[in-house]
Amino acid sequence: MTAQTTKSPQLANKTPQLVGKHPDTRHGVILYVEDVNLSFDGFKALNNLNLYINKGELRCLIGANGAGKTTLMDVITGKTRPDSGKVNFGQNIDLLSMDECEIARAGIGRKFQKPTVFEALSVFENIELSLSGDKGIWASLFYRLSPEQKDSIDNILRTIGLVNEAYYPAGRLSHGQKQWLEIGMLLAADPKLLLVDEPVAGMTGQETERTAELLTSLAGERSVVVVEHDMAFVRSIARQVTVLHQGSVLAEGTMNDIQSNPEVIRVYLGEETDH
Numbered sequence: 001m002t003a004q005t006t007k008s009p010q011l012a013n014k015t016p017q018l019v020g021k022h023p024d025t026r027h028g029v030i031l032y033v034e035d036v037n038l039s040f041d042g043f044k045a046l047n048n049l050n051l052y053i054n055k056g057e058l059r060c061l062i063g064a065n066g067a068g069k070t071t072l073m074d075v076i077t078g079k080t081r082p083d084s085g086k087v088n089f090g091q092n093i094d095l096l097s098m099d100e101c102e103i104a105r106a107g108i109g110r111k112f113q114k115p116t117v118f119e120a121l122s123v124f125e126n127i128e129l130s131l132s133g134d135k136g137i138w139a140s141l142f143y144r145l146s147p148e149q150k151d152s153i154d155n156i157l158r159t160i161g162l163v164n165e166a167y168y169p170a171g172r173l174s175h176g177q178k179q180w181l182e183i184g185m186l187l188a189a190d191p192k193l194l195l196v197d198e199p200v201a202g203m204t205g206q207e208t209e210r211t212a213e214l215l216t217s218l219a220g221e222r223s224v225v226v227v228e229h230d231m232a233f234v235r236s237i238a239r240q241v242t243v244l245h246q247g248s249v250l251a252e253g254t255m256n257d258i259q260s261n262p263e264v265i266r267v268y269l270g271e272e273t274d275h
């Protein structure tokens with residue numbers, strides 16, 4: 001067989017300097033969001049937003065409906081471009097110059113609220129597909145895994161607590177288990193930063209507890225940002241909490257700091273306890 005340097009279609013058009021580049025976190029910060037502004041038809045969804053996420057930390061992002069949480073996630077992952085500001089992955093990678101695929105490949109994984117797994121495939125196969133990247137579904141399923149890849153899937157199954165369900169069709173999993181599987185699928189790409197949107201919505205109490213353990217265990221090796229409305233859950237996992245309000249950071253600190261902050265009580269927690 002002749003040696004070829006054929007690139008996959010996704011890689012073919014990439015700016016060469018982005019491929020294989022790692023975020024420079026020597027200052028301990030993995031994500032820099034600075035002076036970010038974004039308006040939709042004159043409405044300021046993000047307003048001079050500044051946010052720094054440290055390497056290995058688990059940060060919770062809270063705020064009332066419409067505070068800008070999803071818009072911020074969209075900006076970080078390249079789905080939406082801000083009007084101005086800076087968004088860097090480490091000190092060296094300018095996320096605003098990259099598209100969604102490049103950002104994912106650079107090491108930022110996003111988990112949406114609704115799980116999107118392949119229901120007819122087994123749990124193992126779902127992770128296998130994510131591991132094999134951009135080969136396409138059929139090529140991936142007939143591709144022979146290396147022992148290292150198999151070990152890596154087994155490790156992920158252990159992390160997400162689905163070892164016993166590995167050969168179940170994903171469609172048979174409970175809602176909580178599907179959420180964990182999707183986290184496992186993201187882990188296959190070995191992200192350095194995971195963005196997780198409302199992970200415990202619709203979960204049972206036991207599933208919520210297990211999710212708290214899972215997200216806590218993922219931090220350290222990677223950074224995790226969790227957007228969540230369930231305050232009991234936030235309290236159970238968060239060291240640092242950021243409160244967004246009208247597209248800006250209103251407060252940042254421990255859960256105790258946040259819950260005793262009069263501004264936060266006025267604009268957010270007061271409203272939560274009224275429900």
Ligand SMILES: Nc1ncnc2c1ncn2[C@@H]1O[C@H](COP(=O)(O)OP(=O)(O)OP(=O)(O)O)[C@@H](O)[C@H]1O
Binds near residue numbers: 064068070072
């Ligand atoms: N594509 C868009 N066009 C117009 N307005 C938008 C668009 N996307 C978001 N917005 C507005 O920007 C504001 C922030 O929305 P965003 O979804 O980021 O809030 P959120 O904090 O995620 O709220 P929730 O907790 O309800 O998900 C809202 O007022 C929303 O209506």
